[in-house]
Amino acid sequence: MVDTGSELKVLISRRRIAAVVKRLAEEIRGDYTGLNPLVVGILKGSFVFLADLVRAVNMPLQVDFVKLTSYGDSTQSSGRITVLLDLNCQLAGRHVLVVEDIVDSGLTTAFLCDYLRQKGPASVKLCAFTSKPSRRKVDIRIDYLGLEVPDKFLVGYGLDCAERYRYLPDLCELKEK
Ligand code: PRP
Numbered sequence: 001m002v003d004t005g006s007e008l009k010v011l012i013s014r015r016r017i018a019a020v021v022k023r024l025a026e027e028i029r030g031d032y033t034g035l036n037p038l039v040v041g042i043l044k045g046s047f048v049f050l051a052d053l054v055r056a057v058n059m060p061l062q063v064d065f066v067k068l069t070s071y072g073d074s075t076q077s078s079g080r081i082t083v084l085l086d087l088n089c090q091l092a093g094r095h096v097l098v099v100e101d102i103v104d105s106g107l108t109t110a111f112l113c114d115y116l117r118q119k120g121p122a123s124v125k126l127c128a129f130t131s132k133p134s135r136r137k138v139d140i141r142i143d144y145l146g147l148e149v150p151d152k153f154l155v156g157y158g159l160d161c162a163e164r165y166r167y168l169p170d171l172c173e174l175k176e177k
Contacts, residue, residue, distance in 0.1 A: 005177055008155070012130075012147065012171035017157060020146040021049070024127060025056030027144055028097065036060050037095045038121075040087065042112060043067040045101035048158035048166070049129040049146075053099060064089055068108055081111040091119035098124065101158045102149075103131045106140040113140075129157070130171070 012020075041050040043065050054063060067085035096116055103109050109126055116124050127144035134151045149171075155161050156168030165172070 007175050007177055008165075008168070008172040009175055010170045011149070011152070011154065011173045012157075014169040017052075017169075017171065020129070021052045021056050024144050024146055025053060025058070028053075028057050028127065029059055032057075032061070032095060032097070033059060035095045036062065037097050038089065038091070039063050039097050039099055040112075040116070041065045041099045042101075042108065043085065044166070045158045045160070046099050046129075049101050050099045053127070062089070066112065068112065081107060083115065091116060091121040094121045096121045096124045097144075098126045100126065100128045101130065102154070103128045103140060103142060104135045105137040107138060109142075110138045110140045130154070 039050065039054055039061050041047060041063065044067070050063070054061060064087045065085065066083060066087060069080065069082050069084060098109065098112055098116070100109055103126075109128070113124050113126060125143040126141065128142045129146040130149045131142055131145055131147075132149055132151055153161065153174045154171055155165035155174045156170055156172040158166055159171070160166045161174055165174070
Protein backbone atom coordinates (compact mmCIF):
# COMPACT_ATOMS: atom_id res chain seq x y z
CA MET A 1 0.00 0.00 0.00
CA VAL A 2 1.30 3.46 -0.87
CA ASP A 3 0.27 6.75 0.71
CA THR A 4 -2.04 8.90 -1.34
CA GLY A 5 0.20 11.71 -2.46
CA SER A 6 3.39 9.63 -2.69
CA GLU A 7 4.71 6.88 -4.90
CA LEU A 8 7.52 4.36 -4.86
CA LYS A 9 10.18 4.08 -7.51
CA VAL A 10 12.66 1.18 -7.45
CA LEU A 11 16.17 2.60 -7.17
CA ILE A 12 18.15 -0.59 -6.42
CA SER A 13 16.44 -3.82 -7.43
CA ARG A 14 16.49 -6.97 -5.30
CA ARG A 15 18.64 -8.59 -7.98
CA ARG A 16 21.27 -5.85 -7.73
CA ILE A 17 21.05 -5.96 -3.93
CA ALA A 18 21.84 -9.68 -4.01
CA ALA A 19 24.93 -9.04 -6.16
CA VAL A 20 26.14 -6.31 -3.79
CA VAL A 21 25.60 -8.53 -0.74
CA LYS A 22 27.54 -11.35 -2.42
CA ARG A 23 30.49 -9.04 -3.16
CA LEU A 24 30.60 -7.68 0.39
CA ALA A 25 30.29 -11.17 1.88
CA GLU A 26 33.26 -12.40 -0.15
CA GLU A 27 35.39 -9.46 1.04
CA ILE A 28 34.37 -10.04 4.65
CA ARG A 29 34.95 -13.79 4.50
CA GLY A 30 38.41 -13.15 3.08
CA ASP A 31 39.32 -10.79 5.91
CA TYR A 32 37.69 -12.54 8.88
CA THR A 33 38.09 -16.26 8.29
CA GLY A 34 39.24 -17.89 11.54
CA LEU A 35 38.58 -14.75 13.61
CA ASN A 36 35.03 -15.57 14.78
CA PRO A 37 33.95 -11.93 14.38
CA LEU A 38 31.14 -10.31 16.32
CA VAL A 39 28.72 -8.79 13.84
CA VAL A 40 26.83 -5.88 15.43
CA GLY A 41 23.67 -4.67 13.75
CA ILE A 42 22.19 -1.25 14.50
CA LEU A 43 18.43 -1.59 14.96
CA LYS A 44 16.17 -1.30 13.33
CA GLY A 45 17.24 -0.45 9.82
CA SER A 46 20.08 -2.98 9.50
CA PHE A 47 18.08 -6.12 10.22
CA VAL A 48 17.28 -7.06 6.62
CA PHE A 49 20.78 -6.39 5.26
CA LEU A 50 22.41 -8.11 8.23
CA ALA A 51 20.27 -11.21 7.78
CA ASP A 52 21.25 -11.45 4.11
CA LEU A 53 24.90 -10.62 4.80
CA VAL A 54 25.64 -13.20 7.51
CA ARG A 55 24.04 -15.97 5.44
CA ALA A 56 26.13 -14.95 2.43
CA VAL A 57 29.31 -14.78 4.55
CA ASN A 58 28.44 -18.27 5.78
CA MET A 59 31.29 -18.86 8.25
CA PRO A 60 31.53 -18.98 12.05
CA LEU A 61 30.59 -15.61 13.55
CA GLN A 62 28.34 -14.19 16.24
CA VAL A 63 25.55 -11.65 15.94
CA ASP A 64 24.36 -9.04 18.40
CA PHE A 65 22.37 -5.83 18.11
CA VAL A 66 22.34 -2.34 19.53
CA LYS A 67 19.59 0.21 19.37
CA LEU A 68 20.47 3.86 19.44
CA THR A 69 18.20 6.86 19.76
CA SER A 70 16.14 6.99 16.63
CA TYR A 71 15.43 10.02 14.51
CA GLY A 72 11.82 8.98 15.00
CA ASP A 73 9.57 10.34 12.30
CA SER A 74 12.00 13.13 11.52
CA THR A 75 14.41 12.98 8.59
CA GLN A 76 16.94 15.16 10.43
CA SER A 77 19.32 13.98 13.12
CA SER A 78 19.20 15.74 16.46
CA GLY A 79 22.93 15.05 16.69
CA ARG A 80 22.50 13.66 20.22
CA ILE A 81 22.86 9.89 20.35
CA THR A 82 22.41 7.54 23.27
CA VAL A 83 22.30 3.75 23.63
CA LEU A 84 18.78 2.38 24.11
CA LEU A 85 19.72 -1.32 23.84
CA ASP A 86 23.30 -2.36 24.54
CA LEU A 87 25.31 -5.43 23.55
CA ASN A 88 24.86 -8.56 25.57
CA CYS A 89 28.47 -9.81 25.40
CA GLN A 90 32.09 -8.89 26.21
CA LEU A 91 34.11 -7.13 23.51
CA ALA A 92 37.63 -7.49 24.91
CA GLY A 93 39.84 -9.05 22.24
CA ARG A 94 36.97 -9.49 19.75
CA HIS A 95 36.97 -8.48 16.12
CA VAL A 96 33.81 -6.40 15.75
CA LEU A 97 32.07 -5.65 12.46
CA VAL A 98 29.36 -3.00 12.70
CA VAL A 99 26.63 -3.46 10.10
CA GLU A 100 24.47 -0.53 9.02
CA ASP A 101 21.84 -0.06 6.34
CA ILE A 102 22.78 3.52 5.54
CA VAL A 103 25.40 6.09 6.54
CA ASP A 104 23.88 9.52 6.14
CA SER A 105 25.37 12.28 8.34
CA GLY A 106 27.66 9.59 9.80
CA LEU A 107 26.73 10.58 13.36
CA THR A 108 25.19 7.20 14.27
CA THR A 109 28.08 5.06 13.08
CA ALA A 110 30.76 7.47 14.34
CA PHE A 111 29.17 7.39 17.78
CA LEU A 112 28.84 3.60 17.84
CA CYS A 113 32.35 2.85 16.59
CA ASP A 114 33.83 5.18 19.23
CA TYR A 115 31.60 3.64 21.89
CA LEU A 116 32.65 0.10 20.96
CA ARG A 117 36.36 0.97 20.78
CA GLN A 118 36.22 2.00 24.45
CA LYS A 119 35.37 -1.61 25.35
CA GLY A 120 38.75 -3.03 24.32
CA PRO A 121 38.02 -4.99 21.13
CA ALA A 122 40.82 -6.28 18.87
CA SER A 123 39.33 -4.30 15.98
CA VAL A 124 36.22 -2.38 14.95
CA LYS A 125 35.27 -2.07 11.28
CA LEU A 126 32.16 -0.81 9.52
CA CYS A 127 30.09 -2.40 6.78
CA ALA A 128 27.33 -0.23 5.30
CA PHE A 129 24.93 -1.27 2.59
CA THR A 130 24.53 2.32 1.38
CA SER A 131 26.11 5.71 1.93
CA LYS A 132 24.99 9.26 1.14
CA PRO A 133 28.34 11.07 1.03
CA SER A 134 26.65 14.39 0.19
CA ARG A 135 24.99 14.36 3.64
CA ARG A 136 28.07 13.66 5.72
CA LYS A 137 28.64 15.78 8.84
CA VAL A 138 31.49 13.77 10.35
CA ASP A 139 34.35 11.91 8.75
CA ILE A 140 33.71 8.18 8.95
CA ARG A 141 35.63 5.34 7.33
CA ILE A 142 33.42 2.69 5.73
CA ASP A 143 35.53 -0.45 5.41
CA TYR A 144 32.97 -2.40 3.36
CA LEU A 145 30.57 -0.26 1.34
CA GLY A 146 27.77 -1.59 -0.83
CA LEU A 147 26.65 1.43 -2.82
CA GLU A 148 26.76 5.19 -2.80
CA VAL A 149 23.25 6.57 -3.19
CA PRO A 150 21.89 10.02 -4.05
CA ASP A 151 20.32 12.32 -1.47
CA LYS A 152 16.77 11.06 -1.97
CA PHE A 153 14.24 9.72 0.53
CA LEU A 154 14.89 5.98 0.46
CA VAL A 155 12.70 3.20 1.84
CA GLY A 156 12.66 -0.58 1.69
CA TYR A 157 15.29 -3.23 2.39
CA GLY A 158 15.06 -2.27 6.08
CA LEU A 159 14.70 1.50 5.63
CA ASP A 160 11.49 3.12 6.76
CA CYS A 161 9.38 6.22 6.55
CA ALA A 162 7.61 6.54 9.89
CA GLU A 163 8.03 2.75 10.37
CA ARG A 164 6.52 1.90 6.99
CA TYR A 165 8.06 0.14 3.98
CA ARG A 166 10.88 -1.71 5.78
CA TYR A 167 9.61 -5.00 4.30
CA LEU A 168 10.03 -3.98 0.65
CA PRO A 169 12.56 -6.30 -1.07
CA ASP A 170 13.88 -3.48 -3.31
CA LEU A 171 15.46 -0.20 -2.22
CA CYS A 172 13.00 2.44 -3.37
CA GLU A 173 12.72 6.18 -3.61
CA LEU A 174 9.65 7.63 -1.92
CA LYS A 175 8.50 10.45 -4.17
CA GLU A 176 5.87 13.11 -3.74
CA LYS A 177 3.32 12.95 -6.55
C1 PRP B 1 18.82 5.53 10.33
C2 PRP B 1 19.72 4.46 9.73
C3 PRP B 1 21.01 4.69 10.44
C4 PRP B 1 21.02 6.19 10.67
C5 PRP B 1 21.92 6.84 9.66
O1 PRP B 1 18.34 5.06 11.54
O2 PRP B 1 19.22 3.16 9.96
O3 PRP B 1 21.08 4.02 11.67
O4 PRP B 1 19.67 6.65 10.50
O5 PRP B 1 21.91 8.24 9.81
P1 PRP B 1 23.18 9.11 10.21
O6 PRP B 1 24.36 8.62 9.40
O7 PRP B 1 22.75 10.50 9.82
O8 PRP B 1 23.41 8.98 11.67
P2 PRP B 1 17.10 5.72 12.31
O9 PRP B 1 17.64 6.59 13.40
O10 PRP B 1 16.17 6.34 11.32
O11 PRP B 1 16.43 4.48 13.01
P3 PRP B 1 15.96 3.07 12.39
O12 PRP B 1 17.24 2.32 12.01
O13 PRP B 1 15.22 2.42 13.51
O14 PRP B 1 15.11 3.34 11.17
